[in-house]
Amino acid sequence: MLGKLTWDAIPFDQPIPMIASGVVALAILAILGWVVIRGHLPYLWREWIASVDHKRIGVMYTLLAMVMLLRGFSDAIMMRMQQSVAFDSQGFLPPEHYDQIFSAHGTIMIFFVAMPFMIGLMNFVVPLQLGVRDVAFPTLNSVGFWLTATGALLVNISLVIGEFARNGWLPYPPLSELAYSPGVGVDYYLWSLEISGVGTLVAGINLVTRVLKVRTRGMSYLRMPMLPQSGLMADSHQTTIASPEKSRSGPCSKSWSLPVESAG
Secondary structure (H helix, E strand, C coil): CCCCCCHHHCCCCCHHHHHHHHHHHHHHHHHHHHHHHCCCHHHHHHHHHCCCCHHHHHHHHHHHHHHHHHHHHHHHHHHHHHHHHCCCCCCCCCHHHHHHHHHHHHHHHHHHHHHHHHHHHHHHHHHHHHCCCCCCCHHHHHHHHHHHHHHHHHHHHCCCCCCCCCCCCCCCCCCCCCCCCCCCHHHHHHHHHHHHHHHHHHHHHHHHHHHHHCCCCCCCHHHCCHHHHHHHHHHHHHHHHHCHHHCCCCCCCCCCCCCCCCCC
16 A cells, blocks of 8 residues: 555664754644644634635745744754764764765755745735735635745655655756666655645745736836835745746636726
8 A cells, every 4th residue: 555665664773864853843733732732723724724814925935934944954953063063083974875865955944945935925915905806816815825835744754754856956966867866865855856846836826916906096017116026026936836846837818807906
C-alpha cells in the first residue's frame, strides 16, 4: 500500500532530525489539544480554515511565512555552526545532511517566506486600496493559499521521512539527475514547488485581475495608489513568469475580462 516507503526512510540513526521532528510534533499536538479543549475548533474552521475573506487569507499567508522563517532561520544557524566547528574536525553534521539543509534553506527562504509574505501583504492591502469588497476570485484565493501550505508541509515532512534535495535550491542538471541524486530528495523538491507553484500562480492571476478589472468606480490607473501599481508589476511577474516551476508555461491564448465593481 505504501509503495517503496519503508522504515529505512526514517533516519533513526541521526539524532538531530529525530529530536527536531519530535519537538515539532509535540508542539503541534499541544496546540491542537489546546484548541480542541478550549472549544475553538468550530470557530477556527469556520472563520479561518474555510474562510474566503481576503484579509484573513492575507493574515494566514503572513503566518505561514513567519513559521517557515523560523525553519529557514534554524537551518541557517545549523549551517553557520557547522562551518564554525568543522575547521579542524568533521563537525556535527554529516555531509549529506548539510547538503540537505543548504538546499532546504534556500528553497524555504525564497518560495515559502518571501513569496507568501509578499502575497499576503497584497491580499490584505490591495483590495482595501482599490475600494472593493474582495479579490476577483475569493474561492480560488483560498485554494491558492492551501496549495502553498501543502508545498511547505512537504518540505518539512522531508526532514523526517526520506530526504530533501542535496543539490542546491535550484537543482540544475546533472546534479539533479538520477545518476547523481538517486534518492527521493529531488522528488520532494519538485513536488513541493509544483504544488505551491500552482498556488502562487492563481494568486498572481487574482492580483492581475483585481488590479486591472476589479476596481471601484472612478479609479483609473493614474488614480491608483503606488502599492497596487507596484504589485501589478512585481508580484504578477514573480508569480506568473519568474518562478522556475512555471518557466515551461506558455502565454494564455484566451482573453476575458470582468466588470469594474461599483463603489456602492
